[in-house]
Amino acid sequence: MRNITLMFAPTGYTRRLAVAAMLLALTACTTTKVASLEEPAAAPMTGQTNDPAPGFETVAAGSEEDFILNVGRRIYFAQDSATLDSVAMATLDNQAAWLSKNPTWLLKLQGFADDSGSASSMETLSQKRADAAMAYLASKGVEARRMWAKGYGNDREVRDCTERSCKVQNRRVVSNLRTQPDAV
Structure with a gap:
């Protein structure tokens, strides 16, 4: 059983490669600059039931x-x-x-x-x-x-x-x- 466990244990190189992949993935997730350019800021909510649904804050009357x-x-x-x-x-x-x-x-x-x-x-x-x-x-x-x-x-x-x-x-x-x- 010990031989099998040792066979799948990560080596120093594999461990570093896995950590680098995780760091790259995390950096790719930080898109705050892109998101703020693509999506307008949500209108402040008052907590009232007639607050506009997100994305529909600027619906024109009569449309x-x-x-x-x-x-x-x-x-x-x-x-x-x-x-x-x-x-x-x-x-x-x-x-x-x-x-x-x-x-x-x-x-x-x-x-x-x-x-x-x-x-x-x-x-x-x-x-x-x-x-x-x-x-x-x-x-x-x-x-x-x-x-x-x-x-x-x-x-x-x-x-x-x-x-x-x-x-x-x-x-x-x-x-x-x-x-x-x-x-x-």
């Missing part, structure tokens, strides 16, 4: 990023339902207020479904969901000419899964900002 980060663009539905719940209505209320302040944006409402029915029934349901969101936004003062709705059924699942908690992610309407209508 698509502003809409996504500060308003929300997804609403969710119960299985086999196109009925808006209170959470969905609150998100749509925020969208309507934002759209009234930013009248140059158009809105495409994309409806989706899970795989709990036939493809044709899920496409119909996803269209009803998108239509329900559009009707609600119109009732809140968003001009109908600024919006259009399209149901995609379960063609574009967020997650392919069988658990109930996972399937809810597929039962949604996503509001996407546009500068012009989609080509037909």
Whole structure:
């Protein structure tokens, strides 16, 4: 057993080579100068819940990023339902207020479904969901000419899964900002 241990014991040269490699690796890790040039300094955090997410401190008001980060663009539905719940209505209320302040944006409402029915029934349901969101936004003062709705059924699942908690992610309407209508 002693012969085997001696065979793998590092020699003076091997030990020095290993130490040199570790020192080189450590020096390569000190990139503070490069990092400070590539990445802007983070805005000071106040500890409030409305602090901007790192990297999003300079999101312009009225931009698509502003809409996504500060308003929300997804609403969710119960299985086999196109009925808006209170959470969905609150998100749509925020969208309507934002759209009234930013009248140059158009809105495409994309409806989706899970795989709990036939493809044709899920496409119909996803269209009803998108239509329900559009009707609600119109009732809140968003001009109908600024919006259009399209149901995609379960063609574009967020997650392919069988658990109930996972399937809810597929039962949604996503509001996407546009500068012009989609080509037909």
